Amino acid sequence: MRKISLIIAMIVTFSLSLHAFTLGKLGNFEFKKVTKNVWIMHGPPMNPSVENEGFMNNPSFVEGEHGTIVIDPGGNYNVGKKIVAEYKKATNKPVLAILNTHKHGDHWFAGKAFQEAFPDAQSYAHPNMIKASKDGEARVWYNILEGLSKNLKGTDGPFAFPTKVLKDGDVLKIDGQTFKVFHPERAHTDTDILIEHTESNTLWLGDNLMDCRLGGMDESSSVFGNIELLEDILAQRKGYKKYDLYVPGHGPSGEMHKTIDPFLNYFTVVLKWAKKGYADGKESYEIKPEVSAELKDYHDWDEFDRQMGKHLMKAYSEVEAKDF
Secondary structure (H helix, E strand, C coil), X not given: CHHHHHHHHHHHHHHHHHCCEECHHHCEECCEEEECCEEECCCCCCCCCCCCCCCCCCCEEEECCCCEEEECCCCCXXXXXXXXXXXXXXXXXXXXXXXXXXXXXXXXXXXXXXXXXXXXXXXXXXXXXHHHXXXXXHHHHHHHHHHHHCCCCCCCCCCCCCCEECCCCCEEEECCEEEEEECCCCCCCCCCCXXXXXXXXXXXXEEEEXXXXXXXXXXXXXXXXXXXXXXXXXXXXXXXXXXXXXXXXXXXXXXXXXXXXXXXHHHHHHHHHHHHHHHCCCCHHHHHHHHHHHCHHHCCCECHHHHHHHHHHHHHHHHHHHHC
């Protein structure tokens, strides 16, 4: 009997592994309960690619009594279907709401798969995010992600645009769970919300915080703003408090300083050199080698070689603009 039970257990395990969300040498991905009623699937903190199928963020959900609230569902419809399958292994409760931190498609495009599986789920975002996405950002990100991962088929036609608005200071109560919303005027983008879950004392920061990788910044981004935001969070100003868990847009979640300090230090160094270069009358490319040398501990972060110079130019332009 014991031998039969062991064989059955092995068959079940093998059967489940066949259906696991697997990305080759990157490993298997599943939702794990990380703190009180909070589940996170930490994606590989790397640029979208064929290898990772365009999956690289940290889809999460908060479990209530009757259903769940999903935060940043993922980067495309096809990956989304796999994330939904993993979600259903973690819980049999329906998704009641989807909260989206900002306009970049690698965080919200998989919402289409969740809305297909749970058609009653309401999707929320900041009004700037909804407008920007409908005004062309969704198509821009579709093209970027398709070019990198070749896995965006089915994501559009139509896109799963959020329809419910969340603004700075809003408090959203769903299924006994409380979410407080923060909107920095301009940090990673001007479309961001940070999300506090009161019951678990968790803060989701979206791409205002990353670990092990660097992302792009556009005209709506601000180096000054991103630094100010992270300093406010550390100092517990502007409504922020000390949280038990900080969840970045990419990379591992963790406690306050371990999670926030590396990214804040990176941008602080970049801005320091931009100010120095501007004061010395040097162009950003002239000081780039010195900046890179000081940031040697970040050389193994994904996209360092491609993004650091762009961040330095961005910081330089902001320093110059403030001077005028």
